[in-house]
Amino acid sequence: MIYKKDANFPYPLLTNTSTSYESSQFTLDVQLQENISNYRFDIQYDISSDFMNRLLEKGKAQLILVIQSKDNKFFKLRPHDTFVEIPKSRISVSKRTSIQLHLQSKTDISFKDNDDLSGIYQYYKDDIVVPKHSILGFSNIEIFEGSYEKPLDLFEKKVDPNLLSDVKIELGSETIIIHFKNEQLQFSHLPMSNTLNNPYIYMGLQKALQRFIEINGDEGEVDLEQLETPIDPLDFKLYNLMKKKMINEIRIDTIDEVIYAISDRIIEKFTAAVKGLSSNGN
Known part of the structure; x- marks a missing residue:
């Protein structure tokens, strides 16, 4: 059990609030x-x-x-x-x-x-x-x-009817912005719409991590153990997220492995959501 208050014991106890010790720390x-x-x-x-x-x-x-x-x-x-x-x-x-x-x-x-x-x-x-x-x-x-940073905290979604493509990934100053030509592309009318957006999340992480390597790396790789904390707000978020997931380095050819480690199986969850829709006859 966890002791939240000083409990009564028949002998001296060392705690941060105890008076039983001269220096109780x-x-x-x-x-x-x-x-x-x-x-x-x-x-x-x-x-x-x-x-x-x-x-x-x-x-x-x-x-x-x-x-x-x-x-x-x-x-x-x-x-x-x-x-x-x-x-x-x-x-x-x-x-x-x-x-x-x-x-x-x-x-x-x-x-x-x-x-x-x-x-x-x-x-x-x-x-x-x-x-x-x-x-x-x-x-x-x-x-x-609760958990530490989640990949979705890195993202913004916007709708732009004048977009020249269905979807556009933009790297903002602090977030990865996913622009949609219309609302329907977000699956907002379907159950588990957030999970069905996971491929867009994946695309955004790929683009952001590639830029992260270009800015902070040398010859296509970054040693996170030696890297000074990035000043760029978006890179700072990505750096902290990778460090929290115990990732020590990232290279161009390991971007997909890094996304798997930091994103909590987003493609697996997307697949499960699609299967769920199929089984319900939608």
Whole structure:
């Protein structure tokens, strides 16, 4: 479970609001990345208690990452782990996901040598023994409100009856603009019209990523690990989206693979939508 408030325990607990320690700090910072198969949680934490840090180093305590979404999942960390990578088949990250780090004892823990305690605990710490598998502290809660950038956030749709073609893809200052000669080309009269527009989304991403490589690359490829953050607003969005999906490089000949990774199977969903219409007799 995730602790949202200080709970009552029969022994001192290390939290960010506890008065049981002279310096009570247990902070957690998490960055979420994902690709087609996995979620990756990049983790940084800080524990102010030297006593607790020694327990971790000696293997007498362990860190447990708690991820609460539709259900609770628990993942054990080693002291120097900086990330957890989890297959999407094992976890569901919903619109609101809470993450907390717990410190748990792996054996009975005597607080006799815990010089980090405050106040009255210093007088009877020799008598404090915390049982095996007990919680010793917990961090702040990190909350993710839904997914990171979605490809559709990059797009605008406009209708222009004077267009000289049925569809035109334009790269604007901040968005990819899809111009339609008429409203019917957007399938707005059909169920799942947004999904039926996915081929246009694909075309737009191809054009934008090709320009991204031309502007930011060298000989048809871009090393995203070495690239400075782009100033151009649209390129900045594409750069952030690729980084969130753990893409390290892009080349002219890998544009389609990159689109597959950042767009959440848009062609597969388009195909399913067409099959659905066919099965309904439309």
